[in-house]
Amino acid sequence: MAIHSKDFRTLRLDGVQRDFGAFNALKGISLTIARGEFVALLGPSGCGKSTALNCVAGLLPLTGGTISLDDTRIDTLSPEDRGFGMVFQNYALFPHMSVARNVGFGLAMRNEPRAQIAEKVAEALRLVRLEGQADKLPGQLSGGQQQRVAIARAIVVAPPLVMMDEPLSNLDAKLRLEMRAEIRRIHAHLGSATIYVTHDQDEALSLADRIVVMRQGEVRQVGTPEDLYTRPATVDVAEFMGFRNMLPATMAGAGSGTRARVTVDGAACEGTPVGPLAPGAVTLAIRPEDLRPQDDGPLAARVDQVEYRGRAFFGIATTPGGTALHFRAPSRVAPGTALRFGADPDRILIYGGAA
Amino acid sequence: MTGAALPRRPGLRERLARRGLDGTTLLVLPAALAILALFVFPFIEGLVLSFLPKQGGPLANYAKFFGDPYLWKTIPTTLGIAIPATLANIALSVPVALRVRRMKRQRLLTTILVIPITLGTVLVAEGLLNYLGPQGWLNRTLMALHLIDRPVRLVHNYWGVLWSLVIAGFPFTFLLTLSYVSGIDPNLERAAATLGAGPRARFRTVLLPLMASGLAITFCLSFVQAFAVYPSAVLVGAPAGSTRVISIAAFQAAYETYDDSLASSIAMIMAAIQLVIVVLVLAGRSLFYRGPAGGGKG
Numbered sequence: 139m140a141i142h143s144k145d146f147r148t149l150r151l152d153g154v155q156r157d158f159g160a161f162n163a164l165k166g167i168s169l170t171i172a173r174g175e176f177v178a179l180l181g182p183s184g185c186g187k188s189t190a191l192n193c194v195a196g197l198l199p200l201t202g203g204t205i206s207l208d209d210t211r212i213d214t215l216s217p218e219d220r221g222f223g224m225v226f227q228n229y230a231l232f233p234h235m236s237v238a239r240n241v242g243f244g245l246a247m248r249n250e251p252r253a254q255i256a257e258k259v260a261e262a263l264r265l266v267r268l269e270g271q272a273d274k275l276p277g278q279l280s281g282g283q284q285q286r287v288a289i290a291r292a293i294v295v296a297p298p299l300v301m302m303d304e305p306l307s308n309l310d311a312k313l314r315l316e317m318r319a320e321i322r323r324i325h326a327h328l329g330s331a332t333i334y335v336t337h338d339q340d341e342a343l344s345l346a347d348r349i350v351v352m353r354q355g356e357v358r359q360v361g362t363p364e365d366l367y368t369r370p371a372t373v374d375v376a377e378f379m380g381f382r383n384m385l386p387a388t389m390a391g392a393g394s395g396t397r398a399r400v401t402v403d404g405a406a407c408e409g410t411p412v413g414p415l416a417p418g419a420v421t422l423a424i425r426p427e428d429l430r431p432q433d434d435g436p437l438a439a440r441v442d443q444v445e446y447r448g449r450a451f452f453g454i455a456t457t458p459g460g461t462a463l464h465f466r467a468p469s470r471v472a473p474g475t476a477l478r479f480g481a482d483p484d485r486i487l488i489y490g491g492a493a
Numbered sequence: 494m495t496g497a498a499l500p501r502r503p504g505l506r507e508r509l510a511r512r513g514l515d516g517t518t519l520l521v522l523p524a525a526l527a528i529l530a531l532f533v534f535p536f537i538e539g540l541v542l543s544f545l546p547k548q549g550g551p552l553a554n555y556a557k558f559f560g561d562p563y564l565w566k567t568i569p570t571t572l573g574i575a576i577p578a579t580l581a582n583i584a585l586s587v588p589v590a591l592r593v594r595r596m597k598r599q600r601l602l603t604t605i606l607v608i609p610i611t612l613g614t615v616l617v618a619e620g621l622l623n624y625l626g627p628q629g630w631l632n633r634t635l636m637a638l639h640l641i642d643r644p645v646r647l648v649h650n651y652w653g654v655l656w657s658l659v660i661a662g663f664p665f666t667f668l669l670t671l672s673y674v675s676g677i678d679p680n681l682e683r684a685a686a687t688l689g690a691g692p693r694a695r696f697r698t699v700l701l702p703l704m705a706s707g708l709a710i711t712f713c714l715s716f717v718q719a720f721a722v723y724p725s726a727v728l729v730g731a732p733a734g735s736t737r738v739i740s741i742a743a744f745q746a747a748y749e750t751y752d753d754s755l756a757s758s759i760a761m762i763m764a765a766i767q768l769v770i771v772v773l774v775l776a777g778r779s780l781f782y783r784g785p786a787g788g789g790k791g
């Protein structure tokens with residue numbers, strides 16, 4: 139019966155749906171994940187990321203669609219027969235077992251010999267930097283320590299697929315970076331597929347081979363981190379990927395090369411179209427770090443506030459038309475200063491339709 | 494003396510509050526008085542009375558009880574009914590509670606189950622007589638079907654009392670068990686499942702250890718209820734033989750031989766036995782995990 143740690147080539151989700159009463163939490167998710175791949179699920183709170191993981195793990199029955207491993211359907215198997223590792227968003231550590239017994243639980247269920255369990259548990263605890271905590275109860279650990287026990291518990295059985303639901307959300311910045319590297323290393327070491335849920339786009343960009351952006355129970359875009367960072371397919375995705383400036387503009391014609399010319403706030407500027415554009419209203423998407431004060435920039439605005447974020451200053455300015463601009467400046471600018479702003483045309487994305 | 498202000502001596506109210514005494518604490522007083530009047534006072538009176546036998550030294554009653562098999566054998570008889578009944582109730586309650594906690598209409602079911610608690614053992618015993626007695630429906634049906642040719646003896650014996658205790662005690666045990674089971678974070682079982690634990694293993698490794706401490710308390714409360722069994726032992730049992738429980742001995746001492754002192758001694762012995770069992774079970778409870786049954790944040 140048990141298919142524990144069975145190897146596979148691809149995991150396929152086909153139109154996976156999950157309803158809670160009349161509410162569609164997942165509206166037909168399709169996705170193929172290859173063995174060894176690191177996939178990040180990125181999306182705003184409540185978009186269905188945890189629900190998707192629960193469906194793959196077998197903890198929530200589907201209301202539509204199929205999940206298959208190579209050519210075998212697995213969506214009717216119970217979770218214990220799927221044998222996928224899972225790090226729960228709220229940890230779900232067994233409160234009555236020591237850290238070591240928590241981590242060794244999966245191995246004990248697989249009836250591994252005691253000595254081997256002890257060895258693997260010690261190794262897993264070392265990976266998550268919890269060597270000295272083996273005998274404590276989960277209730278005696280800090281939130282971040284509990285989170286790391288949950289990671290150790292999921293990976294120690296070397297599952298073919300590991301799912302992690304925001305596994306680093308409770309760690310400090312330094313430990314988060316260290317654990318990020320550790321997770322990447324564990325992933326390579328196990329040769330497993332990893333599905334990693336996060337809100338943090340930096341984490342997704344640095345860890346994943348592919349990023350899946352979800353919104354309201356749908357997959358909006360799947361692509362490499364570079365794709366998503368430089369060419370978000372829609373305004374929604376762009377907004378989520380850090381394009382904070384969404385400016386209403388009007389098409390003015392073709393520009394040089396593949397570029398297009400638009401009019402924004404009465405001034406002309408060039409940008410890079412994403413997808414086909416019709417004449418009329420369009421939206422410009424620009425990251426704050428790409429929008430800078432330029433003497434000949436197309437956008438005039440008055441600075442409202444500026445803050446220091448290490449290495450650079452970031453600020454907000456308002457155009458005469460009332461649009462807020464988020465920009466980056468090399469030095470401090472006094473509030474009230476009138477400036478002109480511009481960006482590299484490659485970094486100005488143009489989407490069809492009004493914002 | 495320097496000019497620094499001496500720390501102000503806190504007022505009485507503040508000092509009391511630091512020790513956890515404030516206006517709200519006074520609400521405990523009526524309850525404490527009631528316990529004193531209804532429980533502690535009669536208890537002490539009974540204790541004193543038990544050492545003043547009709548004849549003989551202060552311990553004569555106790556010597557009489559433990560010297561007379563007709564009296565002391567009521568202890569094993571009572572334990573022989575109360576412990577199996579309590580265990581049976583817990584064994585029934587756990588699987589039912591595990592089922593019910595996932596149901597949507599829990600409220601309705603629990604309401605239905607509370608009703609037998611309000612019925613009490615007398616009504617349950619009468620019901621049993623109607624169904625299982627020699628002229629009860631079951632025997633008459635079986636005879637009409639010619640499966641048996643004379644009534645099977647289902648009541649007026651040990652099993653009759655056990656049945657009635659299980660029926661009367663189940664709702665209470667069940668409701669307590671349900672509250673303990675509902676306190677266990679469902680994510681813990683889900684985590685165990687993803688780690689390869691099937692339903693049995695999940696029960697053994699996660700649910701049972703987290704329930705154990707609650708079940709120990711449930712056992713104590715249900716046991717104390719079953720131990721004082723009187724009506725069903727008389728009505729559906731064999732009060733002169735296999736179900737001559739200790740409360741019958743106490744009743745006979747008090748109202749048939751009018752020996753209040755002996756009756757008090759028997760009551761004290763009952764209390765002592767219950768206390769010993771409860772203390773043993775609660776001591777065993779310290780071996781179990783007793784913290785919150787959640788799995789982390791949230």
Ligand SMILES: Nc1ncnc2c1ncn2[C@@H]1O[C@H](COP(=O)(O)OP(=O)(O)OP(=O)(O)O)[C@@H](O)[C@H]1O
Pocket residue numbers: 158161163181182183184185186187188189190227337
């Ligand atoms: N058991 C449930 N009953 C009803 N609705 C649910 C249930 N579980 C989840 N939902 C709804 O489904 C949607 C998706 O929930 P989910 O937990 O998957 O979000 P998420 O993307 O993981 O969010 P977060 O990043 O905040 O963890 C939410 O709108 C939530 O309210």
Ligand SMILES: [Mg+2]
Pocket residue numbers: 187188189227303
């Ligand atoms: Mg979630």
